[in-house]
Amino acid sequence: MPITDQEIKDLKETARRIRHDIIDTTVWAGGAHIGGGMSMVEILTILYFKYLKIDPTRPGWEERDRVVLSKGHGGAGYAPVLANRGYFDRAELKDFNHFMSNFGMHLDSLKVKGVDVSTGSLGHGLSMAVGLALGARLQKKEWLTYCILGDGECNEGSVWEAAMAAAHYKVTNLITFVDRNKLMIDGLTEKVMSVEPFADKWKAFGFIVKEIDGHSFRELADAIDFAQGEKTAPVVVIAHTKKGRGVDYMEDEVKWHYGSIDSELAKKAHASVDRMD
Amino acid sequence: MAKEVTGTTWTVYDANTMTQAEIYGAVLCELGDKHPNIVGLSADLAKSTKIGVFGDKFPERFFNVGIAEQNMFGVAAGLAKSGLLPFVSTMAAFTAMRGLEQVRTDICYQKLDVKMIATHGGVSFGAAGTTHHCTEDIAIMRSLANMTVIVPVDGIETACAVRACVDHPGPVYIRIGRGFEPLYYTDENYGFQIGKAVTISEGTDITLICCGVTVLQASQAAQTLKEQDGLSVRVLNMHTIKPIDEEAIMKAVLETRRIITLEDHNIFGGMGSAVADVIAKSGKGCAFEKVGIPDCYCVVGYPEDLYCHYKLDSDSIVDKVREVMGRDFEEDESWEDEV
Numbered sequence: 001m002p003i004t005d006q007e008i009k010d011l012k013e014t015a016r017r018i019r020h021d022i023i024d025t026t027v028w029a030g031g032a033h034i035g036g037g038m039s040m041v042e043i044l045t046i047l048y049f050k051y052l053k054i055d056p057t058r059p060g061w062e063e064r065d066r067v068v069l070s071k072g073h074g075g076a077g078y079a080p081v082l083a084n085r086g087y088f089d090r091a092e093l094k095d096f097n098h099f100m101s102n103f104g105m106h107l108d109s110l111k112v113k114g115v116d117v118s119t120g121s122l123g124h125g126l127s128m129a130v131g132l133a134l135g136a137r138l139q140k141k142e143w144l145t146y147c148i149l150g151d152g153e154c155n156e157g158s159v160w161e162a163a164m165a166a167a168h169y170k171v172t173n174l175i176t177f178v179d180r181n182k183l184m185i186d187g188l189t190e191k192v193m194s195v196e197p198f199a200d201k202w203k204a205f206g207f208i209v210k211e212i213d214g215h216s217f218r219e220l221a222d223a224i225d226f227a228q229g230e231k232t233a234p235v236v237v238i239a240h241t242k243k244g245r246g247v248d249y250m251e252d253e254v255k256w257h258y259g260s261i262d263s264e265l266a267k268k269a270h271a272s273v274d275r276m277d
Numbered sequence: 278m279a280k281e282v283t284g285t286t287w288t289v290y291d292a293n294t295m296t297q298a299e300i301y302g303a304v305l306c307e308l309g310d311k312h313p314n315i316v317g318l319s320a321d322l323a324k325s326t327k328i329g330v331f332g333d334k335f336p337e338r339f340f341n342v343g344i345a346e347q348n349m350f351g352v353a354a355g356l357a358k359s360g361l362l363p364f365v366s367t368m369a370a371f372t373a374m375r376g377l378e379q380v381r382t383d384i385c386y387q388k389l390d391v392k393m394i395a396t397h398g399g400v401s402f403g404a405a406g407t408t409h410h411c412t413e414d415i416a417i418m419r420s421l422a423n424m425t426v427i428v429p430v431d432g433i434e435t436a437c438a439v440r441a442c443v444d445h446p447g448p449v450y451i452r453i454g455r456g457f458e459p460l461y462y463t464d465e466n467y468g469f470q471i472g473k474a475v476t477i478s479e480g481t482d483i484t485l486i487c488c489g490v491t492v493l494q495a496s497q498a499a500q501t502l503k504e505q506d507g508l509s510v511r512v513l514n515m516h517t518i519k520p521i522d523e524e525a526i527m528k529a530v531l532e533t534r535r536i537i538t539l540e541d542h543n544i545f546g547g548m549g550s551a552v553a554d555v556i557a558k559s560g561k562g563c564a565f566e567k568v569g570i571p572d573c574y575c576v577v578g579y580p581e582d583l584y585c586h587y588k589l590d591s592d593s594i595v596d597k598v599r600e601v602m603g604r605d606f607e608e609d610e611s612w613e614d615e616v
Contacts, residue, residue, distance in 0.1 A: 062360070109387055117358060121382050127348045128383055131355020134340065138316065139360065158379075161348035169340070 003221035007050065011217045012277075014084065015045045019246045019273045021080035021090060023266055029076060029096040031260035033105065035250060037077020039181040039214070039241040040148060044081045046220045047146055056086035059113040065143050066116045066132050070125020070159075071150035071179060072106040073258075079103055079112065087114035123156025125149065126176065130166050133174035144228070148177045152184030155193045160205060166234045167206025175227040176207075176236040179214065181243040183254050199238060207236045214239025248272045296456030298396050300432040302327030304439045305364055306334045312443060316356055318342060318365045320349045326366035326396045346371045350379035350391075357389040362443070368402070369395035369452055373414035384448050385421045392442045394451045398428070399489065399541030400575045400583045401454035407574040416546025418450045419519040425449045425471060426519040428488040428540075428548070433462035434516060437469035445471050454490060454541075455580070461493040472517045474525035480511030483598055484529035484536050488515050488548050490580075491539035491589050498594035510598065518548045526555045535564040535601050539589055544569040564601050568594075 018041055026032040048054070052065045069078050076096065083090040095101040102111040106120025117132075119125050129147035136143050153159060166174060178198075186192045195201070199209045208230060212219035220239070227235035243257070244250025247269040250259075261269060295303070309315050309331055317339040323329030332339030340356075342349045346367055353363040365372075372380065372395040384391045395414065402409045418426045425445060429435040435453050442449040467475060474486075477496050485495040492514045499510035511533055513525055529536055536556070538549035549567030556563060570587055584590050588597065 066358075068355075117355075118382070118387050121378060123347075124351050124379060124383055127351025127379070128355035128358065130348075131352035131357075132359050133355070134352065135316075135356045135359025135361050138337065141359075145355075158345075158347040158351070161342075161345035162351065164345070165340075165342050165348055165352065168343075 032076035035256040072119030082114040123158035126162035214241035298327040302330030328366040346376040354383035369411035398452035474522040477512035497591040
């Protein structure tokens with residue numbers, strides 16, 4: 001069933017709330033990977049608030065859908081999504097990065113409720129997602145696995161080892177996203193190490209490619225509906241996004257890959273998010 | 278080809294006709310019947326590692342991921358997370374080095390039940406040269422938190438270890454050879470237990486602490502030393518390197534005061550270092566020697582020649598024991614004997 005206008009309206013408000021929480025978490029943490037956290041907010045919001053079969057009161061529920069945030073440095077973007085979905089209290093984010101906190105930059109699946117897989121070192125997530133999906137299929141389980149990659153991450157050879165395996169084993173109970181924000185730590189992906197022609201690479205590896213505006217809930221919904229129904233080959237959704245999305249002074253700015261913000265900058269960031277459509 | 282398993286234990290007859298890896302493959306097939314959650318993975322070495330035997334029996338439960346070890350260990354982690362029990366096999370070099378980050382971060386960090394049976398450990402693939410040797414794996418694997426490290430003596434002990442690891446929680450690394458290792462054990466009924474050294478022979482003059490192929494050589498050396506020198510040589514099979522049997526080591530320190538460790542591994546970081554850690558922590562002194570690959574890349578040759586070259590054969594062990602027995606450290610004035 002196509003996504004409704006009301007659903008989109010609600011998702012936008014949820015995404016706004018999450019963006020505010022990412023800004024606060026960045027302040028509490030003393031710094032965070034805020035740029036890439038902001039770019040994937042719509043992807044995570046639509047998954048956690050529309051598509052995922054989950055129960056936050058039972059994080060270990062066997063029948064739940066699994067999420068692998070392969071761009072694990074997005075922890076400060078991911079944890080607020082989980083808090084808003086009810087896995088834990090938002091106040092727990094206040095000790096993010098602090099001594100003995102359960103929350104570090106890269107979330108630990110043994111410490112943070114709702115995190116299915118520990119990630120952080122790039123190029124690991126898609127392999128684990130393929131394993132999860134193969135495991136579900138072998139055990140005749142209905143649950144799906146979703147994996148979110150970074151675009152710079154796709155420099156890692158292991159991503160393509162995993163892609164090859166996903167296509168070879170026709171892993172269609174796996175839906176892969178790439179947060180294509182076009183920036184990595186040292187600059188533009190196309191300057192540091194070009195990934196283009198990106199869609200062609202995925203096609204050559206046996207994937208069906210959907211290229212969309214990664215900030216459009218309608219396009220995300222269409223892509224996910226398509227991917228869920230596709231049973232001939234794995235689907236990758238290349239979600240074109242803006243790094244730092246929602247905070248005007250951060251958008252498309254490479255320096256906000258990781259940054260600290262003081263109360264003044266936080267105020268400006270909150271105001272910018274409030275102005276979002 | 279490995280034959281079908283007929284019994285529940287392995288006999289010298291079975292083991293004499295099968296390599297370590299073949300026994301592993303057959304035992305895994307047997308375990309596969311009992312445990313429907315066992316799955317197998319290899320990276321284009323299904324035939325060499327013999328996990329392919331499991332793949333032939335349970336094709337839907339076996340994944341050959343091609344020559345892509347990093348992906349293989351990541352996929353294994355995902356399969357474990359989904360509730361399955363993966364057994365992963367490739368050569369030791371590609372487990373401990375090529376796939377190391379996935380082994381550490383995806384498997385050990387998340388305390389996943391993934392069992393890694395690594396073949397061609399040490400210099401057992403002699404003629405293949407350094408790229409296919411692995412004299413670093415024990416050092417690497419024992420530095421990974423949550424990991425259990427086992428180096429079986431022969432095919433029979435491999436069967437014991439593979440069986441035991443099923444119920445042993447967390448990641449397990451079992452290092453075996455290329456498959457032509459001579460047998461030490463005659464059957465499985467000697468009380469194999471993860472983390473417990475096996476006393477091969479009792480002795481009071483010196484202890485040889487061994488793992489893998491060196492156990493047989495040391496036991497032969499002990500016999501020679503008894504007959505020719507009247508020495509009472511204790512031989513321990515330290516099949517589990519982590520967690521190491523501290524009690525057996527301390528007993529050897531206190532009762533024999535001389536220890537030699539013997540392993541097909543670099544002398545740095547391996548079983549000998551693990552033993553040395555225990556001795557150093559205790560504050561009790563003893564004469565101590567580590568014998569292994571002397572921090573170099575191994576020359577090319579057949580394994581039996583390499584073991585002689587690096588003094589891991591029984592004759593060299595006899596010489597080494599005589600040398601260590603000749604030391605008069607207890608007469609040294611600066612030596613304060615606490616015992």
